[in-house]
Amino acid sequence: MKRASKPAPAAEPSRRQAVIYARVSSKEQEKEGFSIPAQLKLLKEYAATNGFAIAQEYVDVETAKQTGRAAFGEMVAYVREHPSVRVMLVEKTDRLYRNLKDWVTVDELDVEMHFPKEGVVLSRESRSSEKFMHGIKVLMAKNYIDNLSEEARKGMQEKAEQGIWPTKTPLGYRNVTGPDGKKIIATDPTTAPMIGKLFEWYARGDISLKEAARKAHAEGLVYPKSGAKVPMSTIHTILRNRLYTGWFEWNGKLIEGRHEALIPMELWERVQGVLDGRFARKAKRGRHDFAFSGLIACAQCGCAIVGEIKKERYVYYHCTGYADKCAGNPASCRRKHVREEVLEAQFTDLLGRLRFDDEVLEWVRDALHASHADERREHEEAIERLKAEHKRLQARIDAMYVDKLDGTISDEFFGRMARQWREEQSRCLSDIERHQQAEQSYMDEGVQLLELARNAQRLFAKQEPREKRRLLNFLLSNCTWEDGEVVATFRQPFDLLSETALTASRVEAGETTKTARNGIWLGDLDSNQD
Numbered sequence: 001m002k003r004a005s006k007p008a009p010a011a012e013p014s015r016r017q018a019v020i021y022a023r024v025s026s027k028e029q030e031k032e033g034f035s036i037p038a039q040l041k042l043l044k045e046y047a048a049t050n051g052f053a054i055a056q057e058y059v060d061v062e063t064a065k066q067t068g069r070a071a072f073g074e075m076v077a078y079v080r081e082h083p084s085v086r087v088m089l090v091e092k093t094d095r096l097y098r099n100l101k102d103w104v105t106v107d108e109l110d111v112e113m114h115f116p117k118e119g120v121v122l123s124r125e126s127r128s129s130e131k132f133m134h135g136i137k138v139l140m141a142k143n144y145i146d147n148l149s150e151e152a153r154k155g156m157q158e159k160a161e162q163g164i165w166p167t168k169t170p171l172g173y174r175n176v177t178g179p180d181g182k183k184i185i186a187t188d189p190t191t192a193p194m195i196g197k198l199f200e201w202y203a204r205g206d207i208s209l210k211e212a213a214r215k216a217h218a219e220g221l222v223y224p225k226s227g228a229k230v231p232m233s234t235i236h237t238i239l240r241n242r243l244y245t246g247w248f249e250w251n252g253k254l255i256e257g258r259h260e261a262l263i264p265m266e267l268w269e270r271v272q273g274v275l276d277g278r279f280a281r282k283a284k285r286g287r288h289d290f291a292f293s294g295l296i297a298c299a300q301c302g303c304a305i306v307g308e309i310k311k312e313r314y315v316y317y318h319c320t321g322y323a324d325k326c327a328g329n330p331a332s333c334r335r336k337h338v339r340e341e342v343l344e345a346q347f348t349d350l351l352g353r354l355r356f357d358d359e360v361l362e363w364v365r366d367a368l369h370a371s372h373a374d375e376r377r378e379h380e381e382a383i384e385r386l387k388a389e390h391k392r393l394q395a396r397i398d399a400m401y402v403d404k405l406d407g408t409i410s411d412e413f414f415g416r417m418a419r420q421w422r423e424e425q426s427r428c429l430s431d432i433e434r435h436q437q438a439e440q441s442y443m444d445e446g447v448q449l450l451e452l453a454r455n456a457q458r459l460f461a462k463q464e465p466r467e468k469r470r471l472l473n474f475l476l477s478n479c480t481w482e483d484g485e486v487v488a489t490f491r492q493p494f495d496l497l498s499e500t501a502l503t504a505s506r507v508e509a510g511e512t513t514k515t516a517r518n519g520i521w522l523g524d525l526d527s528n529q530d
Contacts, residue, residue, distance in 0.1 A: 015053040018087035018114075020044070021075055023060040023095050036061065039091045046116040047089060055085050069098070079109050086110070092117040093137045103138050103492065128496050135493020136450075160250035163258040170241055171195060171221070171230065172262050181419050185259045192262050194221045195244060199263045202239055203270040205277075209236055239271050291465035292317060292343050295472060299482035307340065315340035319481070338484055346486040347472060351457040353498040354475070354490070361450055379435045386435070390428040393421045453494050 022039035036059055047054050056078055058071040079085055088111045090096040096113075097103050106113070112123040122134055156166035169175055169185045172195035178184040194216060202212050213232040221230050230238075242248055245268045246261030290307030298305055298319035307317050316337040397418050404414040452459075453475070460471055472479070479488040490498045 015051055016087055017055040017082075017085045018047060018052040018089050019056045019058065019075055019079060019085055020047065020054055020089040021058045021060075021072070021096060022091065023069070023072070039095065042091060042116055043089045046114065050114075052087055052089070054089075055082070072102070076105055076109065079111060087112045087114065089114045089116070091115065093120075093134065097138050103135075107492070128499070132493045132496045135496070139493070157251060160248075160253075160255055163256055165243060165248060165257060165259060166250070170243060171223075171234075171238060172244060173259065181416075181423055187260050187262065188224070190224065191221065194219050195238065195262050198235070198238065199244070199267050199271055202274060203267055205274045209239075212239075236275075239275060242268065244268065290315065290317075291340065291468045292347075292472075295469055296343075296479045296481050296486065299480040299487065305481050317343060317481075336484075338481070342484070343486060344468075347468075347488075348457060348460060350486070350488055351460050351475070354453045354456050354494060361454070382435050383432050386428045386432045390425050390432075393425050393428070397421055453497055 020040070020043040022036050022043065024036060024039075040057065040059075044054065046052075056075070058075040060069045060071040075088075079088070088096075088106070088109075090113065092115050096106065096115075110124065112121065114121050120130070120134065122130060159166040164182070165173075165185045169188075172188055172192045173185045174188045175183055176186045197219060198212060198216050198221070201207060201215055202209075207215070209232050213230070213235045216235060217229050222228060223230065238244075243257070243259075244262040245265045246257050246259065247265070248255055248257055292305070293307045294304060296305040296317070297303065301319065303320045305317050306320055307315055310316050316339055318337045400409065400414055400417060403409045404411060456471065456475055460468060463471060475491060475494050476488040477491050479486060481487075489495065
């Protein structure tokens with residue numbers, strides 16, 4: 001990860017001071033035209049046009065090996081320390097936020113945010129409709145990132161099904177590049193022999209894990225990079241790992257690997273028998289899935305509210321009341337109980353506040369259509385760049401093939417380079433498909449988020465405990481329990497839906513619902529507008 005923060009020349013006192021932030025998520029994205037120089041050029045021109053003095057520049061470049069946004073953290077700290085800097089310039093929404101936590105962090109800074117590429121300016125004075133649409137875009141950006149993670153998991157699954165271990169190797173193996181240019185795993189000559197010895201020692205059944213770890217340390221089994229001793233917990237993990245037999249499990253499926261086995265299957269099975277016998281315990285009674293455990297905190301002491309079963313049938317919740325955390329009387333907190341049905345009814349009432357009619361949904365759909373134009377254009381531009389890159393690579397392969405026929409280059413060199421360039425072509429085609437799918441799903445995802453909020457109360461009633469928790473975690477935050485009542489805050493932008501519905505229900509008699517809602521969402525029109 002490369003990052004940069006660059007102080008600007010001394011700002012003129014009469015001009016509003018701003019920070020600018022630019023980010024690309026990978027080297028590949030830089031190549032696709034989202035480059036840092038392009039973002040900075042756009043932001044500086046925007047600042048000059050609108051009379052902003054740039055106080056500081058911040059840049060983050062993330063790579064697959066190094067993630068994180070140090071410059072983003074530095075920018076947040078700088079803005080907090082400089083009250084005079086109240087403007088933030090960022091190319092567009094998804095350049096600023098990677099997740100909902102980033103959104104909350106920036107929102108707490110109370111700055112005026114400008115997104116030049118989207119033509120959006122947000123501040124405390126912005127209309128509810130503008131804030132809401134911004135929130136929808138943040139959620140959609142998060143959903144896009146989640147989809148990319150899902151695609152990465154699919155890639156790992158495909159690799160595993162080919163018999164290739166798709167992630168970081170355990171001790172005894174190392175990640176290498178195979179003859180075909182693909183990442184595979186190979187035996188580590190330094191640690192592999194010691195892994196075999198470890199299994200042989202433990203299979204006899206006459207030593208403990210602690211003794212096995214001691215013998216391994218005496219043999220020199222350490223982490224190759226740090227040189228640190230391998231802890232006993234890792235020794236246990238090694239002894240449980242089927243990968244050393246040449247087979248491995250991936251997503252519940254047993255797969256024969258293409259890598260070299262370090263131990264025979266029979267030895268691994270003997271070790272499992274020793275471990276199972278040594279660590280066998282009486283089967284635990286089935287654990288109940290409490291719908292709201294870990295979701296609510298005690299308002300009095302801040303401890304967690306947990307569930308328990310009384311008389312083998314009734315579910316009650318109470319404060320854990322840990323003495324070292326509880327500022328009040330821990331015993332007093334623990335004595336307060338509430339039935340699960342009571343909490344469920346209160347959450348149901350809360351979700352009922354997210355109600356809005358077809359007219360609001362249609363308004364949001366129209367707004368998404370308007371913002372979709374920019375998104376569609378960017379996807380189309382990215383697709384054109386990728387097609388051009390694919391064509392350029394094909395031209396390279398064709399030209400080099402002629403060189404091979406002429407005897408200018410060897411068959412081995414041609415084969416190696418052609419494989420490399422064809423892999424790059426495959427990545428281009430995958431990225432093209434990703435952009436096409438993202439462009440097609442943009443509208444659907446935005447409307448689905450609204451449908452989720454609209455139907456949250458009905459969905460909540462039908463879900464299993466685990467799904468109830470997921471839905472509440474998505475929509476609510478800061479859930480506390482105080483005097484038998486649940487108090488919670490809707491996450492952005494669902495808080496705006498709740499406020500709108502509540503305000504609309506309190507309008508003065510004689511004002512139509514439509515008029516009330518327009519006043520809440522769109523604000524008062526200028527006097528010169530019809």
